[in-house]
Amino acid sequence: MASHSEDPRQPTRPTTPHPEESRQSARSMTPHPEKSRQPAQSAASRPEKSRYPERSAAPQTHSTAPHSGWYLPAFTSELEAEVTPLEIGTRRLVAVRTETGLRVFDADCPHRGAHLGYGGRLSGGCLVCPFHGRRIALGDAAGRLSVREHHVIVSGEAVFVRLSDGPDDDRGLTRALKELEATHPLTAAVTRPLAADPALVVENAFDVDHFTEVHKVPRLRGMAHRDGDEGELVIEGEFVMGAKPGSSSGQQVTRAGFLARAYSPGVVVTRFGPPGWEQVIVTAAVPYERGGCVARVAIGVRPEQRGELPLLIHGSERALEEDAVIWERLNPRAVPRFDSRDVAVLAYREFCATFGEPT
Numbered sequence: 001m002a003s004h005s006e007d008p009r010q011p012t013r014p015t016t017p018h019p020e021e022s023r024q025s026a027r028s029m030t031p032h033p034e035k036s037r038q039p040a041q042s043a044a045s046r047p048e049k050s051r052y053p054e055r056s057a058a059p060q061t062h063s064t065a066p067h068s069g070w071y072l073p074a075f076t077s078e079l080e081a082e083v084t085p086l087e088i089g090t091r092r093l094v095a096v097r098t099e100t101g102l103r104v105f106d107a108d109c110p111h112r113g114a115h116l117g118y119g120g121r122l123s124g125g126c127l128v129c130p131f132h133g134r135r136i137a138l139g140d141a142a143g144r145l146s147v148r149e150h151h152v153i154v155s156g157e158a159v160f161v162r163l164s165d166g167p168d169d170d171r172g173l174t175r176a177l178k179e180l181e182a183t184h185p186l187t188a189a190v191t192r193p194l195a196a197d198p199a200l201v202v203e204n205a206f207d208v209d210h211f212t213e214v215h216k217v218p219r220l221r222g223m224a225h226r227d228g229d230e231g232e233l234v235i236e237g238e239f240v241m242g243a244k245p246g247s248s249s250g251q252q253v254t255r256a257g258f259l260a261r262a263y264s265p266g267v268v269v270t271r272f273g274p275p276g277w278e279q280v281i282v283t284a285a286v287p288y289e290r291g292g293c294v295a296r297v298a299i300g301v302r303p304e305q306r307g308e309l310p311l312l313i314h315g316s317e318r319a320l321e322e323d324a325v326i327w328e329r330l331n332p333r334a335v336p337r338f339d340s341r342d343v344a345v346l347a348y349r350e351f352c353a354t355f356g357e358p359t
Helices: 019-025 173-183 199-206 208-213 303-327 340-352
Strands: 004-006 070-075 083-088 091-098 101-106 121-123 126-128 135-138 149-155 158-162 186-194 219-227 233-240 255-264 267-273 279-287 293-300
Touching: 070 083, 070 255, 070 267, 070 279, 070 293, 083 279, 091 121, 149 173, 173 255, 173 267, 186 279, 186 303, 199 233, 199 255, 199 267, 199 279, 199 303, 199 340, 208 219, 208 233, 208 340, 219 340, 233 340, 279 303, 293 303
Parallel strands: none
Antiparallel strands: 004 149, 070 158, 083 091, 091 101, 101 149, 121 126, 126 135, 149 158, 186 293, 219 233, 233 255, 255 267, 267 279, 279 293
């Protein structure tokens, strides 16, 4: 399969690797970060003053209803069969390998509602229903027995799906993935079921204080959020992570740039690392119909960095486990009391509210 393909019908949190592992992977980064906490950030390094003074919000709920933006519901290794069932919350889907590539459709048979992904078979460009043998047309909106097709992008080993036709809900991800294909092809890194709200996984990129407390990053600089040019939400700053190996003065530090773009409530793409040696981390979450979600992480590196992939994957696994300890024990009935340091989290929640239901 080509490393990047699009739906033929179309005119076609983050969880970064653990800081300790990321520093080992970069040429200019220290393999052993400081474990002790550094003094409080200076006023210049703090997030911009929030327009949200301390305030309460509704308790969190684990939503299983899909939104209209992008998801990463599978890696290519999970879709090797000709017909494979998929799930995005309450939306039942089926992935089909055809002569034109990987395609994704609604999975409910229009005859009696059987799931076409379980026992359905491809025949002559149709799916044969496993219940009564009806031939179901694929993506033919005019047909009486037809299932709807959804937008698909295959980028490296990651499969992205969007459950809406409106161009506004792309938010620039299609362009971003095309750019990554040429420089940082994506490799499947982590798949982790979570007993947690899927929104927490992407929100993580905007939860500034958790980096120092959960992942023991010694110091952060900047970490300011803004709206992106194509409707995505951006946060950018710098991780300051300690003296370089072999430094006699002990005063030199390694700095890793952090630039995360949320393209939907379910997908955030982060560039992380020192200048000229960044890696790309795609962090995503898909809700289960029964509650909870599955988190996936894909990592993109340049060809000369591929030897570092095992270390980066291990770092991503470690960071996700550290987050899961917190996420899976949050009280969903607790009422948050946000303060000025939560400004980026609140911006992310407002961003999520701009997505509607799938069409």
